[in-house]
Amino acid sequence: MSASGNASDVTSKSSLSQTLNSDTPFLKIKLYVVVVVAICILLVSIIVCVCIFWKRKMRVKHSSSLIPLVSKEIVEIKEVGRTDNLGKVEGKIGFGDLLKMGEIEVIKGIEEEKEKNKSGESDVGGSGSSNVSMADTQNIGWGRWYSLKELEFATRVFADENVIGEGGYGVVYKGFLQDGSVVAVKKLLNNKGQAEKEFEVEVEAIGKVKHKNLVGLIGCCADGPQRMLVYEYVDNGNLEQWLHGDVGPVSPLTWDIRMKIAVGTAKGLAYLHEGLEPKVVHRDVKSSNILLDKKWNPKVSDFGLAKLLGSETSYVATRVMGTFGYVSPEYASTGMLNEGSDVYSFGILFMEILTGRSPVDYSRPPGEMNLVEWFKGMVASRRGEEILDPLIEVQPSPRALKRALLVCLRCIDLDANKRPKMGQIVHMLEADEFPFRPEIRVSREKDTLPPQGVSNKVPHPITHGTGSNLERSRRR
Numbered sequence: 001m002s003a004s005g006n007a008s009d010v011t012s013k014s015s016l017s018q019t020l021n022s023d024t025p026f027l028k029i030k031l032y033v034v035v036v037v038a039i040c041i042l043l044v045s046i047i048v049c050v051c052i053f054w055k056r057k058m059r060v061k062h063s064s065s066l067i068p069l070v071s072k073e074i075v076e077i078k079e080v081g082r083t084d085n086l087g088k089v090e091g092k093i094g095f096g097d098l099l100k101m102g103e104i105e106v107i108k109g110i111e112e113e114k115e116k117n118k119s120g121e122s123d124v125g126g127s128g129s130s131n132v133s134m135a136d137t138q139n140i141g142w143g144r145w146y147s148l149k150e151l152e153f154a155t156r157v158f159a160d161e162n163v164i165g166e167g168g169y170g171v172v173y174k175g176f177l178q179d180g181s182v183v184a185v186k187k188l189l190n191n192k193g194q195a196e197k198e199f200e201v202e203v204e205a206i207g208k209v210k211h212k213n214l215v216g217l218i219g220c221c222a223d224g225p226q227r228m229l230v231y232e233y234v235d236n237g238n239l240e241q242w243l244h245g246d247v248g249p250v251s252p253l254t255w256d257i258r259m260k261i262a263v264g265t266a267k268g269l270a271y272l273h274e275g276l277e278p279k280v281v282h283r284d285v286k287s288s289n290i291l292l293d294k295k296w297n298p299k300v301s302d303f304g305l306a307k308l309l310g311s312e313t314s315y316v317a318t319r320v321m322g323t324f325g326y327v328s329p330e331y332a333s334t335g336m337l338n339e340g341s342d343v344y345s346f347g348i349l350f351m352e353i354l355t356g357r358s359p360v361d362y363s364r365p366p367g368e369m370n371l372v373e374w375f376k377g378m379v380a381s382r383r384g385e386e387i388l389d390p391l392i393e394v395q396p397s398p399r400a401l402k403r404a405l406l407v408c409l410r411c412i413d414l415d416a417n418k419r420p421k422m423g424q425i426v427h428m429l430e431a432d433e434f435p436f437r438p439e440i441r442v443s444r445e446k447d448t449l450p451p452q453g454v455s456n457k458v459p460h461p462i463t464h465g466t467g468s469n470l471e472r473s474r475r476r
């Protein structure tokens with residue numbers, strides 16, 4: 001390069017630096033400051049644009065399956081599981097804190113699933129009830145939309161041989177998906193409007209609920225006017241069939257199995273009531289809605305009647321739904337609905353489990369047709385041991401029976417506010433010492449009650465409930 005060229009270079013550089021050092025008219029700020037700020041703003045804008053672009057791209061990707069891949073609940077649950085040692089979490093559960101209890105149940109399920117997956121014996125729900133593979137579940141998140149063709153293939157075009165049963169909302173078919181998994185397909189009745197609404201409620205509210213004691217909704221299908229729900233298949237019938245079907249002279253439902261079913265059902269309902277926000281009231285708790293797997297794990301099904309509720313409020317239902325014999329008096333008469341109505345229905349269900357009797361049975365003598373009235377009368381006249389299902393071969397201990405009777409009576413308290421919460425019921429059924437406190441157990445044992453009677457003079461350490469039906473019935 002020539003000397004004149006170098007000189008002109010130096011001149012242009014110095015004039016550039018002079019220009020940059022010059023003051024701008026705006027507040028006399030140096031030009032180079034303005035340039036630097038402008039470059040920064042440009043860079044930030046580019047970064048923001050790139051971020052927005054990627055976010056949008058991700059959203060489009062997720063919305064393609066319509067159902068979110070991972071529910072809020074599951075995200076929260078996973079976080080709990082990740083940060084805490086499971087044993088530690090369990091130790092922290094407060095008796096009234098069913099939110100955590102629900103989470104722990106699911107965490108356990110997730111952990112069990114992980115273990116099973118490693119050893120190659122995967123099943124959804126952790127109970128051996130479903131054949132949906134873990135890999136598939138991961139692929140679809142908690143649910144997905146199925147095409148009509150897929151479900152036609154699965155049910156052999158809704159063949160009669162595949163029909164499992166029929167309920168108020170439609171026919172349920174057993175289905176075999178292409179990947180070999182087994183499902184229950186509920187083909188909803190085609191009455192437009194209400195069915196569609198119920199469908200939306202089920203899909204939105206129930207699809208994201210996962211608990212080992214709740215039947216999982218794994219997908220759905222909307223094709224023209226046809227609406228279908230795809231559930232995990234639960235392979236051992238429902239509780240009504242086992243309680244009232246022909247099972248021979250000795251029921252396979254031993255006392256321990258019945259308690260397992262009652263506790264599991266209570267846990268499932270507690271999760272709906274206390275583990276979700278907004279909470280879910282089932283509205284149709286009854287024995288045919290308790291499905292069982294081969295290990296007698298109960299799974300609460302049929303969320304067709306469930307409505308989401310805002311917390312702390314009662315919900316006036318547009319129409320009273322539920323099943324005769326299980327519906328709480330206040331729900332039947334006023335339509336006022338809250339989780340207390342489910343507690344009442346659970347109380348009736350629990351009585352049914354203990355006695356093997358239907359809530360209303362017209363084939364029985366007049367004084368025994370109504371289960372609640374008969375049950376209360378038997379306890380009041382201290383004949384508690386006689387209420388047990390005669391098909392139970394091995395009798396429970398008097399203490400276990402007392403506990404069960406007391407729980408039933410507290411659940412059906414006419415004053416809905418005095419009924420325990422489902423979480424408290426779980427604790428009552430599981431706690432070893434319930435319903436006694438050590439310091440007064442001796443005096444209690446001297447009480448005039450026979451072994452089969454129930455003492456409820458001692459307030460429950462959690463609920464401090466008083467004035468149950470039993471107390472009233474004993475005063476009579």
Ligand SMILES: Nc1ncnc2c1ncn2[C@@H]1O[C@H](COP(=O)(O)OP(=O)(O)OP(=O)(O)O)[C@@H](O)[C@H]1O
Nearest residue numbers: 164165166167168169172184231232233234238302
């Ligand atoms: N996920 C499932 N796995 C296996 N069987 C199921 C499943 N869901 C429902 N069933 C069975 O299908 C039948 C019909 O169930 P559905 O829930 O439609 O009606 P229901 O509970 O009998 O009556 P309602 O509609 O009045 O509640 C029942 O026998 C039930 O046990």
